[in-house]
Amino acid sequence: FLTGTALVGAVPSVPPLPVPAPAPEPERCVTRAIETRPELAQARLDLEKDRLEIVRTANGLLPVPDLFTTLGNTSYSDTMLSSFRGSRAASRDVLVGLRASGNLHRRAERAAAKSAKTNAEMGRLSLVNLERTVERDVRDALLALRTAEEKVKSTAVTSRAQQAAYEAEQVKFDVGRSDAYTVAQAHRDATAARVAEARARVDLARARIELDRLDGDLLDRFGIVGR
Numbered sequence: 001f002l003t004g005t006a007l008v009g010a011v012p013s014v015p016p017l018p019v020p021a022p023a024p025e026p027e028r029c030v031t032r033a034i035e036t037r038p039e040l041a042q043a044r045l046d047l048e049k050d051r052l053e054i055v056r057t058a059n060g061l062l063p064v065p066d067l068f069t070t071l072g073n074t075s076y077s078d079t080m081l082s083s084f085r086g087s088r089a090a091s092r093d094v095l096v097g098l099r100a101s102g103n104l105h106r107r108a109e110r111a112a113a114k115s116a117k118t119n120a121e122m123g124r125l126s127l128v129n130l131e132r133t134v135e136r137d138v139r140d141a142l143l144a145l146r147t148a149e150e151k152v153k154s155t156a157v158t159s160r161a162q163q164a165a166y167e168a169e170q171v172k173f174d175v176g177r178s179d180a181y182t183v184a185q186a187h188r189d190a191t192a193a194r195v196a197e198a199r200a201r202v203d204l205a206r207a208r209i210e211l212d213r214l215d216g217d218l219l220d221r222f223g224i225v226g227r
Contacts, residue, residue: 029215033138036216043127050120057113070095141211148204155197162193
C-alpha cells in the first residue's frame with residue numbers, strides 16, 4: 001500500500017527571503033530623488049554656469065571706465081634753463097578725471113549676451129523637465145512596489161490554501177477515499193502556488209531595489225558612502 005507522500009513527495013517549501021521594509025511616503029521619495037540624483041545635480045551645475053555667463057556677457061556691454069590724472073607746471077623766466085630750475089612766477093595744474101569709452105553698436109557683445117540668456121532659459125526648462133521625469137519614475141516605482149506587496153499577500157494566501165488542500169487529499173488517500181491521480185493534481189497545484197509565492201517575493205525585493213535606485217537611497221541602504 002502506497003501513501004500519498006510516497007507517490008508524489010513533499011511540497012517544496014519557499015526559501016526564506018529578506019522582507020523589504022514597508023514602502024515609504026511618496027513625497028519623501030520624490031524629495032530625496034530630486035536632491036540626490038546625479039543627473040539633476042549636473043543639470044543644476046550647468047544652469048549655474050549659464051547664469052554666470054549671462055553676467056559675464058552683460059558686463060561686456062558696459063562702457064570701459066578710465067581713471068586718469070594729469071599734473072602740470074607752468075612757469076616763465078629769462079632763459080629756458082632757468083625756467084626748470086626756478087622761476088619768478090609758477091602755477092601747478094592737477095587734473096583728475098574719469099572717462100568711459102565704448103562702442104554704441106556692440107553687435108557681437110549683444111549677440112553673446114542674448115545667446116547666454118537663451119541658453120540659461122533652455123537649461124532652466126531642461127532642469128524642470130528632468131525633475132518631472134524623475135518624479136514620475138519614482139511614483140511609478142512606488143506603484144510597482146505596492147503592487148508587488150499585494151501580490152505577495154495574495155500568493156501567500158493561495159499557497160496556504162493549496163497546501164491545505166494537498167494535505168487533505170493525502171489524508172483521504174491514506175484512508176482509501178481518494179486516488180493517486182487526485183493526490184498528484186493537488187501536489188502539482190500546491191507546488192505551483194509555492195513557486196508563485198517565491199516569485200512574488202523576489203519581484204517585491206526587485207521592486208524595492210529599483211525604488212531605492214531611483215530615489216537615491218540604494219547606497220545608503222547598503223551602507224556605502226561615496227567619497
